[in-house]
Amino acid sequence: MKGTGLKRSFACALAGIAYVFQRERNMKIHGVAAIMAVGLGLFLRVTRWEWGLLLITIFIVLVAETINSAIEKAVDLQTESYHPLAEAAKDLAAGAVLLTAIMAVIMAFLIFGPYLLNLLSFAGGG
Numbered sequence: 525m526k527g528t529g530l531k532r533s534f535a536c537a538l539a540g541i542a543y544v545f546q547r548e549r550n551m552k553i554h555g556v557a558a559i560m561a562v563g564l565g566l567f568l569r570v571t572r573w574e575w576g577l578l579l580i581t582i583f584i585v586l587v588a589e590t591i592n593s594a595i596e597k598a599v600d601l602q603t604e605s606y607h608p609l610a611e612a613a614k615d616l617a618a619g620a621v622l623l624t625a626i627m628a629v630i631m632a633f634l635i636f637g638p639y640l641l642n643l644l645s646f647a648g649g650g
């Protein structure tokens with residue numbers, strides 16, 4: 525991308541975000557999960573603090589996947605043949621994403637669980 529200065533930096537960053545959402549299948553999956561979590565949050569009317577935790581969790585997952593994609597590209601640029609360090613670099617980056625995804629699932633249970641249990645007991649007449 526040509527040009528200099530702050531405007532260019534911002535344009536490059538936006539291009540990176542567009543790239544990862546358009547080209548990386550896993551980012552699309554994370555995006556759909558994030559939209560569903562926001563939808564559930566709106567439906568269940570979670571509190572301001574819970575929104576904060578939800579948004580932190582969503583952004584951590586998206587950031588991890590974006591960094592993972594950047595590491596994959598950098599590794600592929602360096603070598604197209606098998607290398608144990610290339611394997612380790614990609615596995616580590618993928619592991620980081622998995623850790624954030626596990627955190628997101630736990631956070632979803634903690635935040636939405638009580639609301640959903642309430643709804644169920646209400647629907648069951650309890």
Ligand SMILES: Nc1ncnc2c1ncn2[C@@H]1O[C@H](COP(=O)(O)OP(=O)(O)OP(=O)(O)O)[C@@H](O)[C@H]1O
Nearest residue numbers: 550592596603604605606607608610611614615618
């Ligand atoms: N150059 C390489 N040398 C050794 N192992 C590699 C190499 N490239 C990929 N791998 C192995 O294959 C796995 C998948 O790598 P790949 O580049 O296909 O990522 P990906 O499937 O596109 O990942 P994602 O699903 O996160 O987009 C890596 O985690 C690593 O174990």
